Amino acid sequence: QVQLVESGGGLVQTGGSLRLSCLASGRTFSSRAMGWFRQAPGKEREFVAAISWSAGTTYYSDSVRGRFTISRDNAKNTMYLQMNNLKPEDTAVYYCAAKSTFTTTPRTAREYDYWGQGTQVTVSS
Secondary structure, eight states: OOOEEEEOOEEEETTOOEEEEEEEOSSOGGGEEEEEEEEOTTSOOEEEEEEOTTSOOEEEOTTTBTTEEEEEEGGGTEEEEEEOSOOGGGOEEEEEEEEEOSSOOOOSGGGOSEEOOOEEEEEEO
16 A cells, blocks of 8 residues: 655645655555646546656656656655646646556556645746
């Protein structure tokens, strides 16, 4: 069993920055692909970014590419999402997710096995 705990959300003005963290329990963090998703009120959960177990592969949605950076520190069992130049449309609950795999870096929610409880990000205009 894996537990994921997000932190770092909050209220920020347009153009500001936040760094989200996702701390994973267990000894198998390094063998898991990880992802960030977000869900705004009244909308479906959408893909934000993903990173392979080795951090050798990363993916971003078109809406965040160039502004957000996903990274991980396997020694600390932690994944990060650095969010710069935030926009009001980035407002959502952000979730981290994990999947045990060495071969893929999933970009759809249904492919992930474990989820955190979410952290709220609010960007004011």
